[in-house]
Amino acid sequence: MLEARDIAVLRGERMVFAGLGLRVAPGEAVVLIGTNGAGKSTLLRTLAGLLTPAAGDILWQGENVADDPAAHAARLRYLAHADALKAGLTVAENLAFWARIWGGAPREALEALGLEPLAELPARMLSAGQRRRLALARLVLAPCPLWLLDEPSVGLDAASVDRLGGLLRRHRAQGGMVVAATHVPLPLDAVRELRLEGYGA
Numbered sequence: 001m002l003e004a005r006d007i008a009v010l011r012g013e014r015m016v017f018a019g020l021g022l023r024v025a026p027g028e029a030v031v032l033i034g035t036n037g038a039g040k041s042t043l044l045r046t047l048a049g050l051l052t053p054a055a056g057d058i059l060w061q062g063e064n065v066a067d068d069p070a071a072h073a074a075r076l077r078y079l080a081h082a083d084a085l086k087a088g089l090t091v092a093e094n095l096a097f098w099a100r101i102w103g104g105a106p107r108e109a110l111e112a113l114g115l116e117p118l119a120e121l122p123a124r125m126l127s128a129g130q131r132r133r134l135a136l137a138r139l140v141l142a143p144c145p146l147w148l149l150d151e152p153s154v155g156l157d158a159a160s161v162d163r164l165g166g167l168l169r170r171h172r173a174q175g176g177m178v179v180a181a182t183h184v185p186l187p188l189d190a191v192r193e194l195r196l197e198g199y200g201a
């Protein structure tokens with residue numbers, strides 16, 4: 001169980017949100033919605049342990065994640081706006097790089113996102129949607145309980161949105177949790193929505 005308890009987060013001098021609570025149980029998905037600047041990415045970064053709340057706590061199985069940041073980092077995958085690819089490496093080499101860190105089979109990850117025809121292409125030659133598919137393929141490499149996804153479907157064609165839906169279903173069926181920010185409907189069943197209002201966004 002992931003829980004955010006009464007958290008407030010500042011960026012620069014400004015309060016982005018305060019008094020925010022969130023609970024995600026195994027198999028559950030929560031979608032973050034709200035206008036530009038409402039704080040969706042900020043909340044994802046905070047849940048990922050990359051921003052420290054000014055007030056409140058983030059708990060995993062009741063333990064404060066700040067007590068063991070390395071353990072928290074190891075239990076999550078955070079897909080940010082930026083795809084964090086190695087531009088000079090091929091698609092297959094990018095996945096092999098992450099497989100060395102997390103384990104898993106690059107070939108399976110390639111297939112899951114339909115990337116086999118692009119395997120030998122340097123990442124710098126990919127289109128925006130192809131880059132997003134490669135970023136998503138990393139989720140397939142090794143099981144991990146918590147997926148934090150920032151606008152995961154942006155730039156994807158219809159077939160790739162279907163593939164993303166399959167990944168999300170499989171992850172949740174295995175007890176995985178999803179928190180995703182989005183402006184468009186995601187291929188997710190039975191989601192809870194959390195609307196962020198922001199302060200003067």
Ligand SMILES: Nc1ncnc2c1ncn2[C@@H]1O[C@H](COP(=O)(O)OP(=O)(O)OP(=O)(O)O)[C@@H](O)[C@H]1O
Nearest residue numbers: 011012016034035036037038039040041042043201
């Ligand atoms: N690096 C930063 N430094 C200071 N303030 C920031 C930074 N990044 C974001 N902010 C501010 O934090 C607030 C929330 O931004 P955030 O990116 O979380 O919004 P969002 O809901 O994800 O927006 P969008 O829908 O545009 O992606 C905004 O007011 C923004 O100006």
